[in-house]
Amino acid sequence: MGATDADATVDAGVAPALVDTIQHIEDGDVLVVNGDSRTWDVSDVVDRSIEDPNDARESKRVCRLSCGASVFGLELVAYPDRYTASLHVLATEDWTEDGQVFDVHDVEILTQQVPWVVVTGGGDRYHFPDPQAAAFGEAQPACGGGNPGATYRVVRSNTVRPTYSGCKDCLRHEKPVALESVTCPSCSKAICHGTFQGGAVGAVDGLSITCPRCGFDGVVDIDVDSGVVGVDDSTT
Incomplete structure (x- = not known):
């Protein structure tokens, strides 16, 4: 992770997708920040408006993260024209990180909802x-x-x-993705539903099915990011 001075602006403006992710973090979530090897537990989330007319900031959201003995603060700050995101070291066993502030370019909220x-x-x-x-x-x-x-x-x-x-x-590492009901594209019979998981889930883009009712034998498209199932027109 790239470090910057604590008093400096961390980022000229982070991507809207990152802002949306941080805004949806809740107490009890589990995160990966910047692809780091640590897996963080979210133990507290605070949203605070900034009313000082001399302060360019409008509001900030701070998430308290813990991993072992390390405690970091993930901060999202709103300005009139942009957002900035930074990771503040509050406590650490690694003295080289003590007191530092890191740029934040990626946050992943790990899925815990499996049936x-x-x-x-x-x-x-x-x-x-x-x-x-x-x-x-x-x-x-x-x-x-x-x-x-x-x-x-x-x-x-x-x-x-x-x-x-x-x-x-x-x-x-398992990256579970809920899959909506898979139906036969020929006769609409429900075939299956469930959850995909595993490190290679992102590479899955289709599911081969054989319908016991009408005999359809082909591939339906799968969007693992959304769990949406469609029909591969080349097989129908």
């Missing part, structure tokens, strides 16, 4: 299910970690959240 998760008795953390294990009726963490020798079970996520915290490896 099913796997947990083990006596634990306090949930994992995303391993799809391959689930296909054989087994419950295993998608990250391959967890407690060695522990027995896992599949439960609905709303029965353990927010009491349990999410596994950071699962949240960061």
Whole structure:
């Protein structure tokens, strides 16, 4: 991450998409900032108007982020003609970061909303299910970690959240995308629905289906960013 002086303007104006992302951060979210290896928990969010007529700023939003012993402040400042975003080091084990302010060019809010998760008795953390294990009726963490020798079970996520915290490896690397109902483009029979997850999800752009009702055999388009399903015209 590129650092700048604490008294300097961090950015001449950040992209609207980044502004929108920061404005939608909530307490309890899990973030990745600037693609850094740390995965941040959001422990507090404060919105504050600035009424001082001598201050060019109109308002600011500050998110308190924690990762281990490190505590940073993610700040979005609104000016009449632009926004700036910066990351302030409040506490850190790395003395080279102490007191610094970093430019912010990317923030990712990690998805925690999945219908099913796997947990083990006596634990306090949930994992995303391993799809391959689930296909054989087994419950295993998608990250391959967890407690060695522990027995896992599949439960609905709303029965353990927010009491349990999410596994950071699962949240960061599995990238779950909810897929709307897939229907046959020929006879409209519902074929499937569910969730895609895994590091290569972004490369998926189609789903091959065979309809048991009409026999359609082809590919439907998938937009993994939105979960929208369409029809690949070349196969119909």
